[in-house]
Amino acid sequence: MKLILGGHPAAMRSPGPRSPRPGRRRGRTAAIAGAAIAALAVAGCSSSGGSTSAPAATSASAASSASPASSAGSAQKVTLSFWSWAPDIDKVVAIWNASHPDIQVQVQVQAGGDAELTKLLTAAKAGNPPDLAQVEYQVLPTLVSNNYLANIAQYDSSLKSDFPAGNWNQVTLGTSALYGVPQDAAPMALFYRADLFKKYHLTVPTTWAQFAADAAKLHAEAPGVYLGTFSSQDPGEFAGLTQQAGAQWWSTSGSSWKVSIDSAASQKVASYWQSLVTAGGINNQPQWTAAWNKGMNNGQYIAWVSDVWAPGDMPTESPANVGKWVMTALPQWTAGASVDGNWGGSSTAVLAASKHQQAAAEFAAWLNTNPTATAALVSDSGIYPADIAAEGALTTAPSYFSNQPAFWSLAKQYAAEASPVTWGPDVDVAYSEFTSAFGGAITSKASFLSPLAQVQSAVVSDMKKSGFTVAAG
């Protein structure tokens, strides 16, 4: 068999993922070769913690030593490997390393959420995963069902009150176990160019009906200028929009799963975007390409359905327009309502194969709840923290949005409005099918309802094939 040398389409997008951007499909590009090399590299790096402590002292008193394993910290120096793609995360980790000489954390920078997951699954299967990894909420069940994550409930359960219930539920999967510590919350939001909205005489939409009316008006006034794009490459974005409409793609009852991807709520969202794309006010080209970046910068796109992590991406996508973009709440289906969806967001998880789970759990808790750490996560890595206290501590708006001093208080409000989510054990299958089915429908100008049904049936048949009990739904 020939080794497949993988490409790296991520490079084709905006140069480098600058924010903890959520699970877009195609970022998953680390090739087999890359993964294998990574697995080898990790084998060399991780769990090399071992005994570097004073060798002279041991021989004399070793036999009489009473407590063999009780003190995790004092004698043994531990080195933990940590995979993350958050920009400048090593600066945050350096703070920990300075104050914890016995538990040193080594960051191994990853390309992005999708790329990391591929490597993580491969490394875990090979038995050489890192001790800690940044893991997106929607792939936690995949990792848990493969038994790759450690249950750290005995170390970090006390953190429950530090996080919003929705985020906490995603890391416990609704069980008594704990598979990670929430890192960032990712409520969606609408971004628009205030100057161009004025130019085209548009009102900022608060409902999806108004959004559609704006799109139609814009298309009549300036064809070729768009209120956004429906991207077949962003299943996570679509998933968030359906959550807002009340869809719950996966749910459990007893020991069986229910899959409702092709539900009335999802259909409503799909038909809505199809009609906008057909009418012409919304483009149909993928996001994160060079062409999209150019459009975001030169006024071809004057609005963007995105997320509170956008400040991390904006300087790359729309560098010429600092101070012109404004964040507002995602338009609503019902006037006056305030419901939001999630696009991405991630946690810090401890791998089951780690030999130092307690130390790793300690670090995961520190990284996401310690005020110094969360402040550094915000300023260095551009992460919107899930920790409630950290959310409250955010005062200065991100520099790109200095025109909007209330940026963080709005974000906090959106986070509180985000619908709770249960992710299934094969979100990847759904996302992959989404990309190809919706891509096909857009190309052939077909209905968006059949690709939705395709995603549903692909997920159900994959789950059945693996032996999951799937209830009709």
Next chain:
Amino acid sequence: MKQARGRTAPRLAPYAFVAPAVALFALLMLIPIGYTVFLSFEKSQVSGLGLGTGARRQVFAGWSNYASGLTDPTFLSSLLRVLVYSLILVPVMLGLALLFALLLDAQRVKFQRFARLAIFLPYAVPTVIASLLWGFLYLPTVSPFPAILARLGLSMPNLFTTNTALFSVANIGVWGGTGFNMIVIYTALRSVPSELYEAARIDGASQLQVALRIKIPMIGPALVLTGVFSVIATLQVFNEPHTLAPLTNTISPDWMPLMKIYDLAFNDQDSYEAAALSVVIAAGMFVLSYGLLRLSNKHVFQGR
């Protein structure tokens, strides 16, 4: 004593010499292939919600991975697509390579060394980089082509429609592969004895006649070799479409057979069916290249 040692030593020595090669071959080829074949007959079996410890086991699957893989319509359409791709790419690429090689080999060509290097250079560009470069050229809003075409009164066609995407990807293959094949063919041309040319010239043959009647038949083996390698390489196309995929709705994650396998292994987390399809493709490749070589041995290498 002396005799005994004399007898055993030569018997062991050959094994000692081939041992490293055999060990490496087993380690890097046989074991991975064996493991892939093993995986292709396994599957993962989940019990209950699949969330607790030990909820997922690897069990024997029989031929089910092969059955589901080979009946998967997306795999079949990707196979068909790669065949068409190969039919487009190989003749164009080899035709150009042969043409360039003949031109360079013809006498009185200026800038020979420069032209040779210039045609070869794209081969030195990694396919991922090449795909990124071409990708930018294909996207109308970042490409310089629309502006150039507009001056000529033309408009740029959409290079990523269902009908054109295959050509857009093949173009990258032609761009990258022509130079390498040209060098192989050119090298073969240089080894044709010059007496033949002299004889032909004395007989009054033109350059074109020399090319058609002497050169091309003489380099038959080189053409077969480049042909077989090109077919094998194009059937394994992955980098170019995989790199272009995020740019367009047209290229799906399972557009080509190897992309389908990648998608299965890393998006669907089904390394078992991916292994089964890998075995199928490897076997198909083996049969194809063996058949092509057999066929060409009969016709081209006759009497050698």
